[in-house]
Amino acid sequence: MLAFIGRRILVAIPTIVLISIFVFSLQQLLPGDPILAMAGEERDPETIAFLREKYGFNDPLPVQYVKWVTGVVQGDLGISLRSNQPVSELLLQKLPVTIQLAIMAMIFAIAIGVPMGIVSAVKKGTVLDYAANLIALSGLSIPNFWLGIMLILLVSVKWGLLPASGYVPPGEDLWLSIKTMLMPAFVLGTALAATLMRHTRSAMLGVLKSDYVRTARAKGLKERRVILKHAFRNALVPIVTLMALLFGELIAGAVLTEQIFTIPGFGKLVVDAVFNRDYAVVQGIVLCTAVGFIIMNLVADAAYFALNPRLRKQ
Amino acid sequence: MPRSLIEVDNLSFGFRGQATDLVEGVSLALNRNETLCIVGESGCGKSVTALSLMGLLPPDATRISSGTITFEGEAIPADDFRRLSTLRGDRMAMIFQEPMTSLNPAYKIGDQITEAVRAHRGGSKAEARDRALQALEQVGIPAAKQRLGEYPHQLSGGMRQRVMIAMALVNDPSVLIADEPTTALDVTVQAQILDLIASLQDRSGMGTIMITHDLGVVAQVATRVAVMYAGRIVEIGTAQEIFDDPQHPYTIGLMSSVPKLTGPRQRLSTVPGLVPTPDRMPEGCRFATRCPFAQSVCATVPPLAPVAGDHRVACHFAPLETRLEAV
Numbered sequence: 051m052l053a054f055i056g057r058r059i060l061v062a063i064p065t066i067v068l069i070s071i072f073v074f075s076l077q078q079l080l081p082g083d084p085i086l087a088m089a090g091e092e093r094d095p096e097t098i099a100f101l102r103e104k105y106g107f108n109d110p111l112p113v114q115y116v117k118w119v120t121g122v123v124q125g126d127l128g129i130s131l132r133s134n135q136p137v138s139e140l141l142l143q144k145l146p147v148t149i150q151l152a153i154m155a156m157i158f159a160i161a162i163g164v165p166m167g168i169v170s171a172v173k174k175g176t177v178l179d180y181a182a183n184l185i186a187l188s189g190l191s192i193p194n195f196w197l198g199i200m201l202i203l204l205v206s207v208k209w210g211l212l213p214a215s216g217y218v219p220p221g222e223d224l225w226l227s228i229k230t231m232l233m234p235a236f237v238l239g240t241a242l243a244a245t246l247m248r249h250t251r252s253a254m255l256g257v258l259k260s261d262y263v264r265t266a267r268a269k270g271l272k273e274r275r276v277i278l279k280h281a282f283r284n285a286l287v288p289i290v291t292l293m294a295l296l297f298g299e300l301i302a303g304a305v306l307t308e309q310i311f312t313i314p315g316f317g318k319l320v321v322d323a324v325f326n327r328d329y330a331v332v333q334g335i336v337l338c339t340a341v342g343f344i345i346m347n348l349v350a351d352a353a354y355f356a357l358n359p360r361l362r363k364q
Numbered sequence: 365m366p367r368s369l370i371e372v373d374n375l376s377f378g379f380r381g382q383a384t385d386l387v388e389g390v391s392l393a394l395n396r397n398e399t400l401c402i403v404g405e406s407g408c409g410k411s412v413t414a415l416s417l418m419g420l421l422p423p424d425a426t427r428i429s430s431g432t433i434t435f436e437g438e439a440i441p442a443d444d445f446r447r448l449s450t451l452r453g454d455r456m457a458m459i460f461q462e463p464m465t466s467l468n469p470a471y472k473i474g475d476q477i478t479e480a481v482r483a484h485r486g487g488s489k490a491e492a493r494d495r496a497l498q499a500l501e502q503v504g505i506p507a508a509k510q511r512l513g514e515y516p517h518q519l520s521g522g523m524r525q526r527v528m529i530a531m532a533l534v535n536d537p538s539v540l541i542a543d544e545p546t547t548a549l550d551v552t553v554q555a556q557i558l559d560l561i562a563s564l565q566d567r568s569g570m571g572t573i574m575i576t577h578d579l580g581v582v583a584q585v586a587t588r589v590a591v592m593y594a595g596r597i598v599e600i601g602t603a604q605e606i607f608d609d610p611q612h613p614y615t616i617g618l619m620s621s622v623p624k625l626t627g628p629r630q631r632l633s634t635v636p637g638l639v640p641t642p643d644r645m646p647e648g649c650r651f652a653t654r655c656p657f658a659q660s661v662c663a664t665v666p667p668l669a670p671v672a673g674d675h676r677v678a679c680h681f682a683p684l685e686t687r688l689e690a691v
Contacts, residue, residue: 261460262468267420268460269480269531270453283470359515360469 051355058351062344069340070122074115076336077329105131122337128330132323137334140319145338147217148308148316151238152300154231156293158239159246164289166243167250171258172277182247189244198237198310205233215312234311238304242296249292253285260284287357294350298343368393368434369538369571370417370456375431375442377416384645385429387413387595391668394539394571399562401574401582401603403618404592407639410575413592414541417573418458419448436538454484457532461544463525467516473500474512477531484535499530503560522553526560533564540565543575558585579622583607588674591615594639594650597668601675611677611684613655649680657681 085101086093102108106117121128127137163186170182206214213230220227257263258281266280267273305317312318316335323331355361371393378385387409394400402410415421417433423445431442435455440447452458460466468476477496478489485492493512500508503526516524525545532540542561546554562585565572574585582589586603591612599612610616617635637654646652652662661680668678677683 261462261465264420265460265466265528265531266468267449268418268452268458269483270449270451271479271483275483280468284468357470360517 051352054355054361055348055352058348062348065344066341070119070337071115073333073336073340074118076333078111118333127334127337130323130328130331132326132328132331137330140331141316141334141338144314144316144319146219147314148301148304150220150227151231151235151304151308151313151315152297154228154235155238155242155300155304156297158236159242159296160293162239163243163246164250167247168254168277168282170247171251171254174255182251186244186247189240189247192240194237194241194306195310197240198234198307201233201237202310215310217313217315231313234304234307234313237310238300238307242300245296246289246292250285250289253288254281257281257285283357287354290353290357291350294346294353295343298346301342302339368395369436370394370573371434372417373432373434375413375416375433376429377412377421377431377442378427378429378642380425380427382427382642384642385595386642387416389668390431390592390595390597392590392597392600394573396538396571397565397569398587399565399572399574399585401576401586401589402592403576403579403582403589405577405639408592409595410577410592411543414458414543414573414575416442417448417541418452418456419445420452420458453480453532453537454535455537456539456541457535457537458541458543459525459528459532459545461547463521463528463548466528467524469516471515472512473514473516473519473527477512477527477534480531480534495534496530499534500527502533502564503527503530505530521549522556525549525553525557529557529560529564533568533570536568537570539571539573541573541575544577545574546581547576547578554581555584561585579618591618594645595642596650596678598651598678599676600668605672605675609675611671611675611682612651612679613657614651649678 085098085105085107106114109117118128125138127141129135130137130140133140166182166185170179173179202214205211212232213226216230218227218230258277260281262284263276263281266276271280301316304313304315305320307313308315308317309321319331320335322328323335373391375390376385376388378387390409390413392400392402402413404410412421416426416428416431428441428443433440433442433448435451440451467473474493474496477499478492481487481492481495482489485495497508497512500511505511505523505526511519511523511527516527519527529545540561545561546557549557558581561572561574564570572585574581576582582603586606588600588602589606590597590600591606591614592598593612593614599606599610599615606615607619610619614635617633620633621635623632635654640646640650640653646663647665648663649655649658649666652658655662659680664680666678666680668676669682670676671683
């Protein structure tokens with residue numbers, strides 16, 4: 051197990067190096083000059099020259115890259131050109147917010163998608179199956195922003211049940227924090243639930259046809275046990291892998307939802323940084339997202355490994 | 365105690381959306397300490413017949429037209445899946461063709477066997493585990509205790525089939541249904557498995573229904589043989605009767621398609637034509653389209669009539685002499 055994970059981490063290293071080169075070159079490739087943006091309206095040549103020197107823009111590119119990477123490895127992602135705050139500090143502030151949102155969205159997605167997938171596979175071709183598919187299709191095709199706005203209108207404005215927007219750290223007031231996140235998490239979770247449902251359904255359909263499910267029935271086990279223990283346990287392998295990857299996507303993809311519910315998370319940071327050409331922040335975000343994806347991939351591999359006894363003892 | 369362990373009377377069923385029954389009017393009986401072989405080519409309905417006895421056909425896709433299964437004196441309608449499901453794994457057990465895929469890859473051998481015990485016998489985990497261990501030892505698995513903690517992929521095909529047998533027999537069923545249990549195995553392992561089933565049968569007195577297309581297997585284990593063709597039993601009798609004195613033209617064709625080691629070399633004979641598909645079943649005798657002796661009377665269904673004792677044949681021209689005269 052440890053050797054397997056170790057190997058995976060080694061494989062991940064070149065990926066991270068490549069990503070870092072890509073992230074670094076972003077800054078060179080993107081149109082617009084951050085120094086000009088910082089210098090403001092007047093564009094005083096002396097100020098510009100001073101700023102270029104200060105932020106190291108005059109060094110040759112490889113030197114800039116090495117400087118940057120050295121910093122990154124030490125946790126120094128540079129300084130936001132806009133707010134003058136260290137980028138790592140910004141990330142550490144925003145990331146937990148989005149992670150909380152992603153976890154809650156994932157819980158919604160699993161709680162809705164997996165049981166629906168199981169039921170529609172077991173009841174294939176019945177009204178239940180069609181209904182589940184219809185719900186999944188609507189989940190995929192209803193745009194997040196529309197669902198978000200509708201929820202705010204109904205649940206917050208009309209019924210006054212949940213706060214419409216904002217963020218409360220869980221350390222401050224756990225219950226209020228969860229309540230505030232409930233709607234955005236639901237909005238994010240529905241689309242994922244649909245994906246999970248479709249995958250659970252097809253995985254279950256495959257497994258239900260297998261010989262060992264027939265064996266389980268031949269043993270005289272209750273149908274419930276046959277489905278949940280014998281079939282689902284094996285269908286779980288691809289589903290868990292998918293969940294890990296979807297989770298990575300959630301962290302990166304909550305931009306729109308965070309905007310609608312004005313949540314000060316990662317997504318909002320991305321949007322602001324891009325609009326302000328705050329390259330250091332954009333770099334930090336892209337790097338952080340990429341590393342997040344790699345970590346989730348590792349988690350997916352580890353889960354695959356843990357769920358699959360055939361791999362474990364080799 | 366009733367004479368037969370299991371008695372099937374006029375079992376007919378098909379799949380929903382198909383007008384013709386896939387299996388029609390099957391009647392057979394299995395006695396204690398007896399091996400009944402059901403033979404026939406693929407698609408003749410032998411495996412689905414076995415599944416229907418276990419109540420294992422998918423209920424929402426199956427249309428049971430008629431049939432009663434009398435199990436140890438208790439008459440159960442063939443469509444009473446609920447009652448049949450309480451018998452299976454307990455009084456009636458089944459093993460399958462593919463030992464490689466018939467065990468759940470995610471669970472340890474021991475857990476899969478104890479689960480079968482606890483589903484029917486209840487009791488503590490430790491008791492069930494003891495029972496599982498005994499069952500593994502009974503089927504001749506070396507280092508049984510250690511095997512309990514292993515996963516299916518750690519065992520060979522022959523060992524897995526032994527595990528399947530242990531699992532099937534762990535609750536001492538009175539009937540074992542074996543659906544081509546040796547088809548997927550090496551010849552040497554095949555003989556071991558057949559011997560194992562025979563010796564377990566001797567010990568417990570259970571009855572075995574063996575589904576196979578391999579006449580070599582039949583010759584080795586059968587007490588009685590039922591020959592199926594296109595969903596009907598065309599001939600049933602003792603193994604000796606079927607091998608020495610086959611009466612139905614299909615049985616004769618089947619017997620002469622087996623290569624012989626003695627006598628002059630000659631081309632193997634085959635039965636010409638193909639099994640009719642369910643949507644194209646002939647009206648009367650289903651073998652008529654391939655039968656060299658077919659006459660106009662074959663457009664009516666021949667009854668499964670006795671030719672001698674319990675030897676019964678579904679042919680208008682049985683016994684054989686009648687047919688030879690007719691030609």
